[in-house]
Amino acid sequence: MAEVTVLAATGNAMVAEAFRQAAPDVLAAYPITPQTAIVENFAKYVADGRVHTEFVAVESEHSAMSACIGASAAGARVATATSSQGLALMYEELHIASGMRLPIVMANANRALSAPINIHGDHSDVMGARDTGWILLFAETAQEAYDNSLISFRIAEHPSVQLPVMTTLDGFITTHAMERCELLDDETVAAYVGAYTPAYPLLNGETAAAQGMFASLGGTYFEIKKAERAAIDASMPCIKAAGEAWAAVCGRGFEVIDAWKCEDADYILVVLGSAAGNARVVARELRAQGIKAGVARIRVYRPFPFEELAQVLKGARAVGILDRSDSFGAQYGPVGLDVRSALYGEGLLIPTRDYIYGLGGADVTLDALRQAYGELQSLAAGELDQGLSYLGTR
Amino acid sequence: MTQTQASKTHTDVANFDRWTSSCFLPGAVVIDPGNSVLYATGGWRSDRPVWNEEACTNCMLCWVHCPDSSILVEDRIMTGIDYEHCKGCGICANECRFDALEMILEPDPLSEQAGAPVKGGN
Numbered sequence: 425m426a427e428v429t430v431l432a433a434t435g436n437a438m439v440a441e442a443f444r445q446a447a448p449d450v451l452a453a454y455p456i457t458p459q460t461a462i463v464e465n466f467a468k469y470v471a472d473g474r475v476h477t478e479f480v481a482v483e484s485e486h487s488a489m490s491a492c493i494g495a496s497a498a499g500a501r502v503a504t505a506t507s508s509q510g511l512a513l514m515y516e517e518l519h520i521a522s523g524m525r526l527p528i529v530m531a532n533a534n535r536a537l538s539a540p541i542n543i544h545g546d547h548s549d550v551m552g553a554r555d556t557g558w559i560l561l562f563a564e565t566a567q568e569a570y571d572n573s574l575i576s577f578r579i580a581e582h583p584s585v586q587l588p589v590m591t592t593l594d595g596f597i598t599t600h601a602m603e604r605c606e607l608l609d610d611e612t613v614a615a616y617v618g619a620y621t622p623a624y625p626l627l628n629g630e631t632a633a634a635q636g637m638f639a640s641l642g643g644t645y646f647e648i649k650k651a652e653r654a655a656i657d658a659s660m661p662c663i664k665a666a667g668e669a670w671a672a673v674c675g676r677g678f679e680v681i682d683a684w685k686c687e688d689a690d691y692i693l694v695v696l697g698s699a700a701g702n703a704r705v706v707a708r709e710l711r712a713q714g715i716k717a718g719v720a721r722i723r724v725y726r727p728f729p730f731e732e733l734a735q736v737l738k739g740a741r742a743v744g745i746l747d748r749s750d751s752f753g754a755q756y757g758p759v760g761l762d763v764r765s766a767l768y769g770e771g772l773l774i775p776t777r778d779y780i781y782g783l784g785g786a787d788v789t790l791d792a793l794r795q796a797y798g799e800l801q802s803l804a805a806g807e808l809d810q811g812l813s814y815l816g817t818r
Numbered sequence: 819m820t821q822t823q824a825s826k827t828h829t830d831v832a833n834f835d836r837w838t839s840s841c842f843l844p845g846a847v848v849i850d851p852g853n854s855v856l857y858a859t860g861g862w863r864s865d866r867p868v869w870n871e872e873a874c875t876n877c878m879l880c881w882v883h884c885p886d887s888s889i890l891v892e893d894r895i896m897t898g899i900d901y902e903h904c905k906g907c908g909i910c911a912n913e914c915r916f917d918a919l920e921m922i923l924e925p926d927p928l929s930e931q932a933g934a935p936v937k938g939g940n
Contacts, residue, residue, distance in 0.1 A: 623843070624847045634847070647839040651839040
C-alpha cells in the first residue's frame with residue numbers, strides 16, 4: 425500500500441524528488457534559471473547520501489547532454505534538467521541522444537529564448553526541440569510534473585521504446601509556485617519505475633557492442649532514420665500503458681489529452697501546460713451563461729496524439745489554439761499547425777484561430793481568454809476569419 | 819533486446835548495405851566484433867602499393883604501420899598485399915627502408931592493365 429505524504433512544494437522540488445526516487449546512475453547538469461532548483465535539490469540529496477548517483481557538474485549544457493549520452497551508452501540510467509538557452513545549446517546532442525536511442529530523461533523548465541533576454545515562462549525553448557526525436561510531455565501543475573517525471577523513466581527505458589523523454593513544466597508558474605502536492609513513498613515509486621536493463625551497454629555488457637556508428641551514402645542513414653520514426657510512432661501505446669500504470673498507483677488519472685467538458689462543447693480552446701487552469705475558469709463561467717465551452721489540454725505532445733485530439737474536437741463549431749511560442753513566418757504557431765493538421769486528417773473542416781499568448785511570461789489574464797472564447801463564437805457565426813493573432817498584447 | 823532481433827542482424831552483417839530499416843538494432847548498435855574485414859575498402863584507392871619480394875627483408879615495419887591490416891603475413895614471412903582492404907595511403911612505402919614497396923597510380927579501371935576489378939572497387 426502506497427504511503428502518501430502531503431506537502432507544499434514547487435514544481436522544481438517535485439521533479440527533484442521524482443529524480444531522487446528514480447535513482448539515476450548518472451546526472452550531469454549545468455544550472456540555468458528557472459530550472460536550477462531541480463539540480464540544486466538533487467545535488468543536496470547526493471551530498472546527504474539520500475541517492476547514490478554519480479553527479480557530474482559540467483561547464484555547459486552542451487557538455488551536460490554529451491556526458492548524459494556517454495553515460496547512457498555505457499548502460500546507465502541517466503537524468504538531467506535544463507531550460508531555455510541551455511536547451512538551445514544542447515540542440516545537436518538532442519538529435520544524437522534520440523538517434524542513438526538512448527533513454528535519457530530530461531526535465532525542461534519551459535522559458536523564453538533571447539533576444540530580448542527574458543528568463544520567464546513560455547514554450548519557445550521546447551518547441552525548438554519539437555522535431556529532435558524526443559518524446560515530449562507537458563505538465564500543468566507541480567503535481568503533474570512529479571507524475572510525468574516518474575512516468576518518463578518507464579516510457580524511455582521500455583525495451584520497445586528506447587527513446588529520450590523530456591518532461592516539461594512552465595518556467596516560474598509551475599517551477600516556482602508552491603502547490604499542495606502528494607509524494608509517494610520511495611519503495612512504491614521504485615517498484616513502479618523498476619530496474620533498468622540496457623540492451624547493449626558499452627560497459628558491463630555480455631555482448632561486445634559498438635554505438636554511434638557512421639552511416640553515410642547508399643541509404644543506410646535513411647533506413648536507420650526510418651526506424652527512428654517507426655519507434656516514436658509506435659511509442660504511444662507504451663506511453664499510455666506507463667501513464668495508466670502510474671494512475672493505478674497514485675490515483676490521479678492519465679490521458680494524453682486532458683479534455684474538460686469537450687463532449688458537447690461548441691467552442692474549445694486547445695492548450696499546453698499551466699494556462700489550462702485559467703482556460704477552465706473562463707469555460708466554467710461561460711457554461712454558467714449557457715455557452716458550451718471546453719478545454720482540451722495536450723499532455724503528450726510528441727508523439728502528437730492527432731487521432732485522440734480529433735476525437736475530442738470533432739463536435740466543436742470553432743477551435744482556438746493557445747500557442748505559447750511562435751513559428752515565425754508560418755501560417756500558425758507550432759501547436760496550431762499540429763492541431764489543424766490533425767483536424768484535416770480526419771476530414772474535419774472546423775474553423776480555427778491561433779492565439780500566440782504569454783510570451784516571455786506575459787500574464788494570461790481571464791479577460792484575454794474571455795476575448796478568445798468570444799472570437800470563437802464570431803468565427804463559428806462566420807463573422808470572423810481564421811488566422812493568427814497575438815492575445816493580450818497592449 | 820530479444821535474441822531474435824539480434825540474430826537477424828548478426829547472420830547477414832556482410833550485407834548491411836542492403837538491410838531495410840527493421841533489420842537494424844535500435845540506434846544501429848553493432849554487436850558483431852571484427853566485422854570490418856567484411857567491408858571492402860579497396861575501391862577507395864587512387865595509389866597502389868606494389869611489393870618487390872626480392873628487395874623485402876621481412877622486417878615487418880610495413881606490417882606494424884599499416885592502418886588497415888593489409889600487409890599479408892604467414893609464418894613471419896610477408897606474402898602479399900590485401901588489395902580488397904588497402905586504401906592506398908602509402909604509409910607502408912614511406913616506412914619501408916629497403917625500397918621493397920612503391921606507390922604507383924592506380925590503373926584506369928577500364929584499361930587493359932587494370933585486370934579484373936577487386937572487391938570493393940565500386
